[in-house]
Amino acid sequence: NAGVTQTPKFQVLKTGQSMTLQCAQDMNHNSMYWYRQDPGMGLRLIYYSASEGTTDKGEVPNGYNVSRLNKREFSLRLESAAPSQTSVYFCASSEGGGQRYYGYTFGSGTRLTVV
Amino acid sequence: SQKIEQNSEALNIQEGKTATLTCNYTNYSPAYLQWYRQDPGRGPVFLLLIRENEKEKRKERLKVTFDTTLKQSLFHITASQPADSATYLCALLNNAGNMLTFGGGTRLMVKP
Numbered sequence: 001n002a003g004v005t006q007t008p009k010f011q012v013l014k015t016g017q018s019m020t021l022q023c024a025q026d027m028n029h030n031s032m033y034w035y036r037q038d039p040g041m042g043l044r045l046i047y048y049s050a051s052e053g054t055t056d057k058g059e060v061p062n063g064y065n066v067s068r069l070n071k072r073e074f075s076l077r078l079e080s081a082a083p084s085q086t087s088v089y090f091c092a093s094s095e096g097g098g099q100r101y102y103g104y105t106f107g108s109g110t111r112l113t114v115v
Numbered sequence: 116s117q118k119i120e121q122n123s124e125a126l127n128i129q130e131g132k133t134a135t136l137t138c139n140y141t142n143y144s145p146a147y148l149q150w151y152r153q154d155p156g157r158g159p160v161f162l163l164l165i166r167e168n169e170k171e172k173r174k175e176r177l178k179v180t181f182d183t184t185l186k187q188s189l190f191h192i193t194a195s196q197p198a199d200s201a202t203y204l205c206a207l208l209n210n211a212g213n214m215l216t217f218g219g220g221t222r223l224m225v226k227p
Contacts, residue, residue: 031213040219041219042119042217042219043159043204043206043217044217045214048213048214058214059216090158090159101146101147101164101212102164103151103161103162103164104151104159104161104215105161106158106159107158108157108158109156109157109158
């Protein structure tokens with residue numbers, strides 16, 4: 001039972017480079033999320049996808065794009081990386097909707113450094 | 116603006132004692148409150164969820180209370196063990212169910 005799998009685990013980018021962070025879940029969850037975690041700032045929501053085919057902005061979407069490729073996969077793209085995007089990125093998924101909600105399952109994170 | 120506050124200072128307690136962590140929020144009317152555990156270098160792990168109409172929830176050695184009047188949740192770990200040492204995150208889910216907002220977390224250190 002893999003849960004939520006993120007790749008890569010570590011990445012160093014130069015300013016202006018682009019990259020895509022990959023996320024896949026095998027729990028048949030409808031909703032998927034991308035967060036970033038910075039010291040002193042906690043976890044902040046970048047984008048989320050409530051179901052296959054839909055995506056919405058979270059708290060800090062600027063500089064990012066997402067794609068919900070299918071029910072399993074939700075990718076996060078940095079088109080032109082900036083040092084301010086140095087962070088740990090977490091993907092998460094959850095079941096639920098309507099009046100039923102459950103906890104999120106998180107991946108192990110991608111540690112991104114932009115130099 | 117919405118704010119979720121957790122004590123940023125580490126909580127140090129002796130093994131066997133009860134650890135109590137606090138989560139306060141302002142300008143928020145959450146439908147659900149959740150607690151997560153995070154170990155260094157790992158993603159958060161879901162522990163407990165409590166709904167706005169519930170006062171208390173228990174799971175093994177864990178207990179969560181939710182006071183929507185005080186806008187506060189307390190998270191208790193009874194008979195604490197060194198293995199309970201971690202950062203604990205409080206998170207609030209909005210009424211639409213599409214936005215889970217996290218507090219900054221409190222680090223718990225349980226000494227043998």
